[in-house]
Amino acid sequence: xxxxxxxxxxxxxxxxxxxxxxxxxxxxxxxxxxxxxxxxxxxxxxxxxxxxxxxxxxxxxxxxxxxxxxxxxxxxxxxxxxxxxxxxxxxxxxxxxxxxxxxxxxxxxxxxxxxxxxxxxxxxxxxxxxxxxxxxxxxxxxxxxxxxxxxxxxxxxxxxxxxxxxxxxxxxxxxxxxxxxxxxxxxxxxxxxxxxxxxxxxxxxxxxxxxxxxxxxxxxxxxxxxxxxxxxxxxxxxxxxxxxxxxxxxxxxxxxxxxxxxxxx
Numbered sequence: 001x002x003x004x005x006x007x008x009x010x011x012x013x014x015x016x017x018x019x020x021x022x023x024x025x026x027x028x029x030x031x032x033x034x035x036x037x038x039x040x041x042x043x044x045x046x047x048x049x050x051x052x053x054x055x056x057x058x059x060x061x062x063x064x065x066x067x068x069x070x071x072x073x074x075x076x077x078x079x080x081x082x083x084x085x086x087x088x089x090x091x092x093x094x095x096x097x098x099x100x101x102x103x104x105x106x107x108x109x110x111x112x113x114x115x116x117x118x119x120x121x122x123x124x125x126x127x128x129x130x131x132x133x134x135x136x137x138x139x140x141x142x143x144x145x146x147x148x149x150x151x152x153x154x155x156x157x158x159x160x161x162x163x164x165x166x167x168x169x170x171x172x173x174x175x176x177x178x179x180x181x182x183x184x185x186x187x188x189x190x191x192x193x194x195x196x197x198x199x200x201x202x203x204x205x206x207x208x209x210x211x212x213x214x215x216x217x218x219x220x221x222x223x224x225x226x227x228x229x230x231x232x233x234x235x236x237x238x239x240x241x242x243x244x245x246x247x248x249x250x251x252x253x254x255x256x257x258x259x260x261x262x263x264x265x
Contacts (some may be wrong), residue, residue, distance in 0.1 A: 011150025013037055014260035017192065017231025018123065018252035019055065020044040021106060023113040025258035030115030033262070035149055038230045039251065040158055040192040042110040042121025043103055048073075048206065048234075049256065055102040060087045073206055075090045077164040103127055114139050119147060123192045124160030124167045124232065144179035146186060152226075152265065155183035156190045160232065161211045177215035185223045188263070194230040195220055195248065197241070205235040221244045227263065 014033040019026055021044030030036040047053040071080040088095050108129055114120070116138030121160040122128045126141070126188060135141050142156035157179045159169040183189070194200040196212035203210055210233050220228050224245040232250030240249045251261040 010173065010264060011152075012262060012264045013191075013260055015039065015229055016252045016254040016260045017041065017229075017250075018251075018254055018257035019110065019232060020047065022111075022255045022258060023109045023256055025254065026110065027113040027115075029254075030118070033115075033260075034116045036115050036260070037154070037190060037229070038114070038118060039190055039229065040121055041125050041231065041252075042123070042170065043106055043125045043127070044255070047255070055106075058102065059091065059098070072165070073208075074156060075164075075208060086164060087239070100127070100130075104130065107131075111135055111139065119133045119149070119156070119190075120157040121190065121192060122158030122169050124169050125169050126158075128158070129152040143165065144182050146183055152187040153185075154188045154190055155186035155225075156218050157183065157216075158192050160193050161212050173213075173215070178212060180213070180215045181221050185217075187226045189216070189225045189228045189231075189246075191216055191228070191230045193232045194250065195228060196238075197243070198232075198246075199237045199241060200248065200250065201233055202237050203233050204237060216245070220248070222242070224262070228259075229263075236240065 012033045013035050014029055016029055017039035017170035018041040020041055036192040040159045040230050044054045046056040046065055048069055051057055051069060052062050057065040067085060068080055118139045120141055122138060131141050143158040144154055159171050161173060161176055162170045181191050194212045195217035196214045201212040220243050228248040229251050230248050234253035236250050
């Protein structure tokens, strides 16, 4: 906490989400802040803006990445899965092992870039079982848990809800709602996905509604936190809006912007 000209102490926290492989900017994201909060999606499986980047094009090439993005954007998910199945069949070997090897390489770089202290939760494309191997002593991983920073209480819930995309860390609505409920009243709700509000869940580039949480929206209305911070939707219709007393802010897409969102009190 830095002293103000009046002598009072203030706290500044930087918040990022949807890092997707941007280790260079992540390493600088804590500069000038007392702490960094990361709301997940460290892994880059496929960059929809640059189809040469990510695990998928590394394995299968840019042309196949172009086709996969086209199918997913058109919501032709079954055809996208069939394309993936054909490509994996041609590669051979253990699919899970190949993906884990690529994810581990990215995690080694991402976690090494985290400043101290960092408070992090999982995104829907993350693999939670691996995080304990890479999180150093300066990184605290939270999911369905609370922590105090500068006198404010922050509650964290990671992951996403189940979708046709079948990303690695999707859970059921009831399980997600239980984790939100367990937080109780907090000053700041930190989640990977947004509350279920059309303006916050529609991606203007992907041209689709992502899944938001009704339980999160209900908790915001009921417990009235100061802030609800989230990512997941890379190009939303609106990046921030008020729901009652709560300021809701999309703090991503860090992979594209390279700039953290700052919260100071």
